[in-house]
Amino acid sequence: MAQELEIKLSVAKTDLDRAVTWLLGQPGTCESDTLQLGNTYYDTPAGDLNRQKTALRIRRIGDRYIQTLKTRGEFVDGAHRRQEWEWPLIGTKLQMGLIADTPVGQSVNLAELQPVFETNFERRVIMIEQGESLIEVAIDCGEIVAGDQSRPLNEIEFELKGGDASALLTWARRLAHEVPVFLNLISKAEQGYYLAGLYQPAAEPGANSELAVNEFLFVLSVSWLTGEPVSVDQDELGIIRRLASERGVEAAYRHVVGFLASGTAVRDLVSRKELGQLQLAIAAG
Helix, strand or coil: CCEEEEEEEEEHHHHHHHHHHHHHHHCCCCEEEEEEEEEEEEECCHHHHHHCCCEEEEEECCCEEEEEECCCCCCECEEEEEEEEEEEEEHHHHHHHHHHHCCCCCCCHHCCCCEEEEEEEEEEEEEEEECEEEEEEEEEEEEEEECEEEEEEEEEEEEEEECCCCHHHHHHHHHHHHCCEECCCCCCHHHHHHHCCCCCCCCCCCCCCCCCCHHHHHHHHHHHHHHHCCCCCHHHHHHHHHHHCCCCCCCHHHHHHHHCCCCCCCCHHHHHHHHHHHHHHCCCC
């Protein structure tokens, strides 16, 4: 088992090349690989793995196959931290015995596991070396497919391979000043489950009348996924407003909240830099 720490940004397809050009123009960066990835995700017909906030997939990379189990984990300082198990496979058949020794092995009827959806995309990889920190940047472009339903997949992921975790947020914020980005708390797997009709996200109520940062970011992510407008009273945004002021993005806060109050869906805001700049500024601990 390993721990994965990453920041995931959704980006318009037209901005992916601009992001790559900017990244490769920075000191300490170099392009590594370009990969074609095919991923099949498995669950029971009732979505038992998804309910446990766990994703199981088989990934095809050329003639290699990898079985992976991931937990949703937690969201800390703008990054996802989660547990991950990986096993190399010979062929495409799901190996139940490998899952049996994990925390979900005794809580799901493994015999009921079946393919639910696919994510298929091209991945360009850029490595960043900055002092003691090593970051892998994955630029993904493709689609998510569930039955006869599909949706585009355009993401940039900053994953810490070693060193200071704060470097992830620093690079994400720098990129947000060059191209519009959206800090997305909805994983590829959750997007696939939603498309397959097995996942309906709902924001959990906070402990007080004001939304915490993670709650606000999740509300935005749900709106991005579903296309529904955000329903948030400005009285609930005291913490967000204060952090925006403290971190120099008060103008971006006013811009974003004004659009949300008018009923503008988050999907329609993703093309503007202010949204990602606000998200990444308030995400820092």
